[in-house]
Amino acid sequence: MSNWGYIIVGWSAAAGVLGAYAVRLVTRGRSLSRRVPPERRRWMG
Amino acid sequence: MDGLSDPPAASVEQIRTDDAGGDTIVPSERTGAARGGVRRWLTTALAVLAFAAVGFVLFKGLTDAALFFRNADEAVADRDDLGESRFRLQGLVVDGSVEQDGDLVLFAVEFNDIQVDVAHEGSPPQLFAAGIPVVLEGNFVDASSPVGVSFANTDGTSVDGYYFSSDRILVKHDNEYEEQNEDRLDDARLGSESS
Amino acid sequence: MTDTTTNPPGAGMGAPTRSGDDPRNTASKGTRVFGILSLIGIGWLVALGLGLSPDDQTQGDLVRLMYVHVPSAWLAYLSFGVTAMGSIMYLWKRSEWWDLVAASSAEIGVLFTGLALVTGMIWGRPTWGSYWEWGDARLVTTLVLFLMFLGYLAVRRIPADTHVRSRRSAIVALIAVVDIPLVHFSVKWWRTLHQEATVLSSDFDPKIDDLMLFTLMVGLVVFTLVYVWFMLHRFRVAWLEEQLLDHSLADAIEARRAEAVGTGATT
Numbered sequence: 279m280s281n282w283g284y285i286i287v288g289w290s291a292a293a294g295v296l297g298a299y300a301v302r303l304v305t306r307g308r309s310l311s312r313r314v315p316p317e318r319r320r321w322m323g
Numbered sequence: 324m325d326g327l328s329d330p331p332a333a334s335v336e337q338i339r340t341d342d343a344g345g346d347t348i349v350p351s352e353r354t355g356a357a358r359g360g361v362r363r364w365l366t367t368a369l370a371v372l373a374f375a376a377v378g379f380v381l382f383k384g385l386t387d388a389a390l391f392f393r394n395a396d397e398a399v400a401d402r403d404d405l406g407e408s409r410f411r412l413q414g415l416v417v418d419g420s421v422e423q424d425g426d427l428v429l430f431a432v433e434f435n436d437i438q439v440d441v442a443h444e445g446s447p448p449q450l451f452a453a454g455i456p457v458v459l460e461g462n463f464v465d466a467s468s469p470v471g472v473s474f475a476n477t478d479g480t481s482v483d484g485y486y487f488s489s490d491r492i493l494v495k496h497d498n499e500y501e502e503q504n505e506d507r508l509d510d511a512r513l514g515s516e517s518s
Numbered sequence: 519m520t521d522t523t524t525n526p527p528g529a530g531m532g533a534p535t536r537s538g539d540d541p542r543n544t545a546s547k548g549t550r551v552f553g554i555l556s557l558i559g560i561g562w563l564v565a566l567g568l569g570l571s572p573d574d575q576t577q578g579d580l581v582r583l584m585y586v587h588v589p590s591a592w593l594a595y596l597s598f599g600v601t602a603m604g605s606i607m608y609l610w611k612r613s614e615w616w617d618l619v620a621a622s623s624a625e626i627g628v629l630f631t632g633l634a635l636v637t638g639m640i641w642g643r644p645t646w647g648s649y650w651e652w653g654d655a656r657l658v659t660t661l662v663l664f665l666m667f668l669g670y671l672a673v674r675r676i677p678a679d680t681h682v683r684s685r686r687s688a689i690v691a692l693i694a695v696v697d698i699p700l701v702h703f704s705v706k707w708w709r710t711l712h713q714e715a716t717v718l719s720s721d722f723d724p725k726i727d728d729l730m731l732f733t734l735m736v737g738l739v740v741f742t743l744v745y746v747w748f749m750l751h752r753f754r755v756a757w758l759e760e761q762l763l764d765h766s767l768a769d770a771i772e773a774r775r776a777e778a779v780g781t782g783a784t785t
Contacts, residue, residue, distance in 0.1 A: 370673045496576060
């Protein structure tokens with residue numbers, strides 16, 4: 279009676295979703311940075 | 324922080340005044356009327372769809388909730404009203420009552436000292452065991468037991484003359500977590516652990 | 519990648535960005551710190567959650583799903599809480615900055631809510647014996663939360679004047695966030711299959727093994743670190759998108775065209 283299948287699927291779902299989102303954020307940030315002139319990049323202060 | 328909001332706000336104004344005729348066309352629509360129209364249509368449809376789905380989920384939840392959770396003592400009190408209608412019965416699986424008879428699992432559930440005999444058809448989930456709270460789906464049957472079997476292991480506190488026929492067991496685990504004790508490991512695995 | 523020649527590292531020198539900001543992406547000193555802390559934390563969480571923490575008396579090893587499910591759900595609360603705060607601040611100050619905070623946090627919140635739903639289903643199958651129960655108030659209110667904020671994100675994308683969009687979405691967010699107390703107290707107010715809160719129990723006496731509680735707390739901290747990292751990047755992405763949308767769409771189209779052709783000639 280092993281439940282490791284469920285455990286692995288659950289943890290992988292978390293890792294996959296968070297990892298994919300992280301990659302997507304960085305990629306979007308890069309491509310947007312290319313298009314916005316540097317003097318308009320003040321965001322946080 | 325306030326100062327930071329100025330640049331975008333100011334530039335929106337700028338776009339508007341730059342616009343020939345000073346109309347209030349939004350920036351994103353300036354990529355082309357057709358594309359803006361499609362985008363507006365699509366996003367609006369998506370938003371409507373999401374909120375419609377909320378309605379559906381609430382409806383589904385509310386209709387299903389009518390079927391939800393009668394504790395064993397309440398179910399016994401309402402037995403005449405319930406008749407043979409389907410509902411969900413909640414209770415603790417009584418120690419030592421679990422017994423397999425062919426396709427049937429026979430046991431009793433208890434809530435507030437009131438017991439109900441249960442005959443379940445099918446295989447119970449893996450965490451099913453004596454001492455575990457369960458939610459059963461099914462109905463009362465006006466007979467002391469299914470044909471050909473009897474509830475041998477119940478201790479007689481059950482109300483006689485009917486039993487609960489279940490075709491679905493959900494294990495309701497509680498919110499307490501305790502380290503598994505090695506001594507009890509084997510018992511737990513056998514599904515006969517007592518707490 | 520191919521733009522190192524058009525946007526050399528020194529391109530942002532004159533810009534009022536803080537030290538550590540990289541003009542080629544949305545990274546900064548802050549994101550690097552939180553990124554590294556997150557990675558270290560994830561290592562700890564995996565070691566504790568999948569290895570060192572004990573099996574549960576009744577659930578056995580399935581208790582290990584708690585360490586991703588519960589932090590996901592908590593972070594959903596946090597994310598939408600920040601969205602609500604950003605929305606209120608927007609309506610008060612009329613500052614686009616707060617609107618973008620709200621928007622960024624909402625997207626991340628949808629992500630965590632989805633994760634809480636999925637991990638919950640995976641946990642529910644072996645423990646309850648069911649992936650999903652329509653009659654369970656906790657499950658249904660959480661799904662409603664997920665859908666309402668999906669709706670919020672869709673509303674944000676409806677083309678409109680910036681102020682109109684921001685006000686509209688702030689109102690939607692404040693309606694949607696009402697569901698959070700319903701989600702949290704659903705297990706108290708209605709009979710649910712879902713168990714009641716362990717750590718945030720009403721008597722503040724969590725009935726949970728020490729190492730399990732510690733692992734759960736590590737999970738919470740790690741997910742929060744990841745959230746902060748996400749927020750920093752997501753806010754900057756939103757900010758850059760606003761800049762593109764606002765200041766000169768014509769320029770942006772030009773840049774995109776140039777990129778597509780491969781000349782790479784921007785500003």
